[in-house]
Every structure is written in C-alpha cells, then in structure tokens.
Amino acid sequence: MIRKFTLLFILTSGILVSFAQKTGSITLITEKNNPLIFYLDNVRQNDTAVSAIRITGLKDNYYLVRSVKADTLYYSRNLVVGDMNENPMDVTYIIKSLPDGKTKTSLYSMMPPNDNFTAPKSLLVMDIKLPSPGMDSSLRVIKKKKIKGLTISQGDKQKADVVEEKSKAIIKKSEVTNVKKPPVKKCNGWPIAKKDFDLVVKTISESKNETLKLKNAKSLINGSCFLVNQLDEIVQLFPTEISKLEFLQFAYAFTIDRPNYNKFEKYFKNEKLKSEFLKIHGE
Numbered sequence: 458m459i460r461k462f463t464l465l466f467i468l469t470s471g472i473l474v475s476f477a478q479k480t481g482s483i484t485l486i487t488e489k490n491n492p493l494i495f496y497l498d499n500v501r502q503n504d505t506a507v508s509a510i511r512i513t514g515l516k517d518n519y520y521l522v523r524s525v526k527a528d529t530l531y532y533s534r535n536l537v538v539g540d541m542n543e544n545p546m547d548v549t550y551i552i553k554s555l556p557d558g559k560t561k562t563s564l565y566s567m568m569p570p571n572d573n574f575t576a577p578k579s580l581l582v583m584d585i586k587l588p589s590p591g592m593d594s595s596l597r598v599i600k601k602k603k604i605k606g607l608t609i610s611q612g613d614k615q616k617a618d619v620v621e622e623k624s625k626a627i628i629k630k631s632e633v634t635n636v637k638k639p640p641v642k643k644c645n646g647w648p649i650a651k652k653d654f655d656l657v658v659k660t661i662s663e664s665k666n667e668t669l670k671l672k673n674a675k676s677l678i679n680g681s682c683f684l685v686n687q688l689d690e691i692v693q694l695f696p697t698e699i700s701k702l703e704f705l706q707f708a709y710a711f712t713i714d715r716p717n718y719n720k721f722e723k724y725f726k727n728e729k730l731k732s733e734f735l736k737i738h739g740e
Contacts, residue, residue, distance in 0.1 A: 481545030481570055482513040483538050484580070485522065488553045493524040493531060500588050507581045514584045518543055524552070532560045540684075542651055545570055566714045567648075567684060648713060649681040661694050671700050675707050683708065685717040692721060698730050709737050 485495060492506035497520045502512055506526070518539035524532040538548045549565040576582045649657070657677045664670040674691060688708050695701045701724050712718060718738040725731035 479516070479545060480513065481515045481538050482511055482547045483515060483520070483522070483536065484511040484547070484549040485509070485524075486549065486551055486565075488551055491526070491552075491554065493526050496523040496525070497521070497585060498588065499523070500586050502583065502586055503581060509580045511576060511580055511582045512585050513582065515545065532562075534562050536562065537647070540567065540648065547571055547574070564647075564713060566716060568714070568717070569686075647682055648684050648687065653681070654683075654687055658690060658694070661691060667696060667700055670694060671704060674704055678708055678711050681711060682713050683711055685712060685714050685720055688712065689720065692724065698725055698727055701725070702730050702734055705734060706737055 483497075486509045487493060490508040492508050494506050495502045495510055495512075497512060499521070503510055515538050519535055519537045522532070522534055522536050523530065532552055536548075536550060538546060540546050547566075547568045547570050549567075551563045551565050553561045553563065555561055648654075657674075660677060661670050661674050664673050674694075678691075688705075691708075692701050692704060695704060701721070705718075705721055709715065709718065715738060722731065722734060725734050
C-alpha cells in the first residue's frame, strides 16, 4: 500500500516540469517494501536500509546501481537515467523479486526533471554521494552494447552496459474498445531512437489525408517503444478527435510510461469520445 502511494505521489508531482534543470534523478522502489542499502557506482548512498529512495543531482546518462541486503549483494544493474537525447530525466524503476531468487527491473516512468517535486514521507530523498578521491571503482561494468531502438551517445566517454529489459508499468490493464488489438510485436522497453522517431513524424505529417495518416501511424509505431511526450507530437498531427482516439487506442500497447497517458484527455471535448479514451488506461 505504501509503495502504491509513493508511486502515485511521484507521478502527480511531475505535472509541472522544467528542462532548464541540468541534473536528473533516479527513484528506486522495491516491489514488496524490501529495505535495502543502495550504491551508485560503488558509493553507498543511504546509511539506513530503505524500500524507496530518490537520488538527485545525477549528471551522467547511466549508473551502476547495486543494492545490499544483510551484507549480501541483492541487486546489480546498469540503469539509464537520461533520455535518447542525453537530457537528464527523473526516472523511476521498480525492483521486483522473482520466485527463483533473482531480481528484475522495470522502468516505471521517465519524466523531465521537476523543480517542484514534493516527496511523500515513505520516500527517502537525497543528493548523490560522489566517490572520494582515489576510490576504487573497478566494479563498474564498462563496455559498449547496442540495443535496437535506443541510441546513446556521450562523445568520447565510455558507455556503461545497459541491461535490456522490457518495462512493464505497474498499472491496471486497460480494455481497448472499438479497435482491433494490434499484432504483438515486442519492443525492447526503451524509447525509439531520435533519428527513427523524426522519420516517423515526417512520414505521418506528409501523408495526403487523415485516413492515410492513421494507417501510416499504426504501421510505423508497431513494434517500437514510445514515451508519452513522443506520442503527443504524433497525436497533434491528427485533425479530428476520432482519429486521435483511434491512434491512442492503438498506441497504448507501445507506451513505456503508461501512467502519464491521462495527458491526452485534454484533446477530447466530446464527452462520448472522452469516455472511450478514459477506458484505455482503466479510469
């Protein structure tokens, strides 16, 4: 119950955002309120074990995240904290415990940094603790790994290994109405690369009519993963509410940060169409 309240608080606090902030944050929440000690790049962050932590002041695109329980390594992953353009983001991950004793990470949300964020009591918020001079950081995994659909570039800086996992938002499954379910084409859980996204937008915008726009949009997004902010750019290409609704019914299956889907409600003045839209994400 505490975890659900924490997630709700994080998302509702992210409405007022600003890209001016130059640092991002990572929020780590254990699925069953499992208290842990967290490390970023081998630097211990919290003194007392907690089940939910938000670490701010992050400047890199990804970090090696480790957690320890009872002096035993519980979890170790390299996690992305920036978007496809290397912009700092406020990112939330859920750490799940599997029956076989292993752990799995799910990307819950990725939003622009929020200067007005207010933390619930159940969430520990702290600035990142940096390594001291001469500290051994050899445990950090450094190697290149290219993931389809995700482009990461940091100039000459070495790239950390990014663990490829399909993200599943922890929300109620929606019942999509008045549209056939899209054929299942798995995406890798990360936002589509910028150059690919720009091509998608260009192709849709150059379609001759609304029917063709909708057809091309469905075909082009099928099998890729998108953030709500990316889909918003596509939605605005459709002139009518009916087309917007049909596209959003289809696109939901390929959305990473589904809890942010209510952002599209503003496009529906017709009450019947608005009602159909709200059914998509379970309201």
